[in-house]
Amino acid sequence: EPEVTQTPSHQVTQMGQEVILRCVPISNHLYFYWYRQILGQKVEFLVSFYNNEISEKSEIFDDQFSVERPDGSNFTLKIRSTKLEDSAMYFCASSKTGVEQFFGPGTRLTVL
Amino acid sequence: DQQVKQNSPSLSVQEGRISILNCDYTNSMFDYFLWYKKYPAEGPTFLISISSIKDKNEDGRFTVFLNKSAKHLSLHIVPSQPGDSAVYFCAARGALDYKLSFGAGTTVTVRA
Numbered sequence: 017e018p019e020v021t022q023t024p025s026h027q028v029t030q031m032g033q034e035v036i037l038r039c040v041p042i043s044n045h046l047y048f049y050w051y052r053q054i055l056g057q058k059v060e061f062l063v064s065f066y067n068n069e070i071s072e073k074s075e076i077f078d079d080q081f082s083v084e085r086p087d088g089s090n091f092t093l094k095i096r097s098t099k100l101e102d103s104a105m106y107f108c109a110s111s112k113t114g115v116e117q118f119f120g121p122g123t124r125l126t127v128l
Numbered sequence: 129d130q131q132v133k134q135n136s137p138s139l140s141v142q143e144g145r146i147s148i149l150n151c152d153y154t155n156s157m158f159d160y161f162l163w164y165k166k167y168p169a170e171g172p173t174f175l176i177s178i179s180s181i182k183d184k185n186e187d188g189r190f191t192v193f194l195n196k197s198a199k200h201l202s203l204h205i206v207p208s209q210p211g212d213s214a215v216y217f218c219a220a221r222g223a224l225d226y227k228l229s230f231g232a233g234t235t236v237t238v239r240a
Contacts, residue, residue, distance in 0.1 A: 020171070047226065059172065059217065061227040072225040107171050114226045115160050119171035 018042045020120035022108050028126045029098055037093045037123045039108030047111040048091045050083065051119075052076075052104040059107070065091065066114075098127045131155045132220050134231035142239050147205040149234050151218030154199065159223035163192060163203045166215045166233070175216075176203070208238045 021040045029035050041048050050062040063073045063083055070083065082094045091110075095102055103126050109117040133152045141147045151161070159180045164172035178185040178192045178201070185192050191204045205212055218231040 022171075049227070051228070058232050059219075059228075059230040061229070064225070064227060072227055074227070109171075115221065116162065116174050116177055117228060118174055119164075121169075121171045 020108055020110055020118055022106075022120035022123050024123060025121065026124045026126070028128065031100055031127055032097050035095050035098055035125065037095075037106050037108075037125070039091045039093070039120055040089050041091055041108065041110030042112075042118060043089070045110035045112045045118075047071075047114045047117075048083075048085070049109040049111070049117060050093045051107045051109060053107070053122075054101075054104040062093070095125075098125075100127050103127045131158075132218055132229045132231040134218055134234050136234050137232070138235045138237070140237045140239060141208050143210060144207045147203075147208045147212065147236055147238070149203040149205075149216050149218070149236070151201045151203075151231055152199055153201075153220050153229075155220065155222070155229070156199075157223050158220035158229075160221040161192070161194060161201050162219045162221065162228065163190070164217045164219060165212075166217060172217055205236075208236075210238050210240060212236060213238045 023038045048065040053059045063077045064071045080096045084092050105122045107122045108120045111117045162177040163175040166172045176187050176190045178194050194201045215233045215235050217233045219228040
């Protein structure tokens with residue numbers, strides 16, 4: 017069964033450094049999303065991407081964040097200058113119809 | 129974000145019996161409701177969804193009931209199995225922005 021994959025599974029970085037989190041969505045899906053879950057908190061929406069552009073973003077998704085679909089398969093989340101509070105599990109999701117969203121296993125980002 | 133609430137942080141049920149998980153929401157602009165299951169160190173796994181125009185949807189052992197007037201939904205798992213032990217998240221999709229808003233989750237433990 018097709019699934020969403022994410023790399024790396026764990027990323028440790030120093031505060032102020034840039035990180036790129038990578039995702040390979042399910043191949044015939046059209047909608048792509050990033051969510052994150054800070055330890056002990058709810059899963060929260062960051063951004064959605066459709067037709068090669070951002071369709072919706074949350075107030076968390078400020079200028080430090082960007083997303084890109086550089087080729088036909090990858091979907092990336094870049095954090096330009098990481099902060100301590102960016103430490104979280106980051107989940108990529110994709111959807112064929114925009115209803116059922118299928119999540120990847122997540123990348124645990126630790127900012128020191 | 130308090131738009132989706134799961135007021136029971138945990139549920140313990142005997143194998144073979146019914147598990148009932150509850151979820152309340154406040155936003156009338158949600159058009160779909162979804163249930164996800166999550167094991168530790170994995171991403172959420174989609175279980176079942178229901179449109180806001182329906183009141184019941186069934187898929188195998190899983191049934192979701194929606195009471196729109198009460199802004200309440202529930203997930204029934206019958207019969208419960210040991211592999212069902214996980215955290216269950218209720219999520220709601222915004223009709224305009226397609227983003228999912230998640231509840232805090234309910235940890236289900238199925239006892240042998």
